[in-house]
Amino acid sequence: MVKETAVEVIDLTKTFKGKTALQKVSFTVKAGEMVALVGASGSGKSTLLRHLNGLERGESGVVKVFDCSLQSEGKFHSKIRQLRSNMGCIFQQFNLVKRLTVIENVLVGNLGQISLARSAIRYFTKAEKIQALSALERVGILDQAYKRASLLSGGQQQRVAIARCLVQGARIILADEPIASLDPESARKVMELLGELNQENGITVISSLHQVQMVQRYFSRAVALKQGEVIFDGSTSDLNQNRLNQLYGSAAQELVLSGHGE
Numbered sequence: 243m244v245k246e247t248a249v250e251v252i253d254l255t256k257t258f259k260g261k262t263a264l265q266k267v268s269f270t271v272k273a274g275e276m277v278a279l280v281g282a283s284g285s286g287k288s289t290l291l292r293h294l295n296g297l298e299r300g301e302s303g304v305v306k307v308f309d310c311s312l313q314s315e316g317k318f319h320s321k322i323r324q325l326r327s328n329m330g331c332i333f334q335q336f337n338l339v340k341r342l343t344v345i346e347n348v349l350v351g352n353l354g355q356i357s358l359a360r361s362a363i364r365y366f367t368k369a370e371k372i373q374a375l376s377a378l379e380r381v382g383i384l385d386q387a388y389k390r391a392s393l394l395s396g397g398q399q400q401r402v403a404i405a406r407c408l409v410q411g412a413r414i415i416l417a418d419e420p421i422a423s424l425d426p427e428s429a430r431k432v433m434e435l436l437g438e439l440n441q442e443n444g445i446t447v448i449s450s451l452h453q454v455q456m457v458q459r460y461f462s463r464a465v466a467l468k469q470g471e472v473i474f475d476g477s478t479s480d481l482n483q484n485r486l487n488q489l490y491g492s493a494a495q496e497l498v499l500s501g502h503g504e
């Protein structure tokens with residue numbers, strides 16, 4: 243069976259004040275794939291992810307989500323909100339509302355589907371709460387549901403953010419350096435969780451990661467960027483030291499040694 247295309251990027255170009263951040267970037271991610279975005283600092287990984295979920299608009303090129311155009315030649319599609327509901331985002335700094343409880347943070351994943359009035363007073367139905375608790379169980383932190391988010395460890399907070407994606411019903415998770423602020427053990431657990439959600443729930447995962455060892459451990463495919471251009475798209479087993487040196491020269495050190503080396 244031919245798998246549907248989750249994300250398609252065609253010739254996406256973006257400049258900030260005349261400086262190129264993305265240069266004719268093209269690649270396709272099939273539904274159910276788990277793809278790493280690799281590259282040295284400033285290579286364009288975050289900018290690319292922000293274009294995939296419509297937080298940023300390119301000058302030219304196309305981004306399609308499940309075969310629907312999300313943005314094309316600098317214009318967002320009128321149904322962008324609907325398309326974005328397919329995508330959950332997680333970030334290096336977790337982006338939780340620290341003063342709210344864990345379960346309230348997870349329920350926020352539902353806000354796109356409930357009325358403005360209900361979201362303003364944060365009223366959630368019993369069924370929604372059960373769904374949120376089930377998501378927290380799935381990510382292994384059900385026992386933390388009624389704690390303030392600020393009291394959780396970094397690894398636990400990232401799992402709350404992942405549970406929020408599950409409640410949102412995301413079919414794609416876009417992760418921007420999801421383990422960069424975590425200790426090695428928490429980083430491993432978060433990566434394993436993303437791997438499980440990919441394998442068991444069929445969720446497509448596209449994640450930027452700084453460190454090539456982690457990329458090789460958890461991903462079979464990588465798209466590598468340099469100065470906003472795709473310079474490699476293939477099997478992570480081919481991203482050995484020699485290849486990295488060829489691609490990045492001395493900047494390859496940053497990818498091998500930084501982050502959570504083991």
Ligand SMILES: Nc1ncnc2c1ncn2[C@@H]1O[C@H](COP(=O)(O)OP(=O)(O)OP(=O)(O)O)[C@@H](O)[C@H]1O
Nearest residue numbers: 258259262263281282283284285286287288289290
């Ligand atoms: N809002 C912005 N305004 C101006 N320049 C920007 C903006 N966002 C990104 N850039 C520039 O675009 C380029 C790509 O940045 P980006 O943050 O996407 O890289 P990155 O690969 O994610 O880096 P890092 O690993 O350090 O997060 C950089 O030169 C950066 O300075």
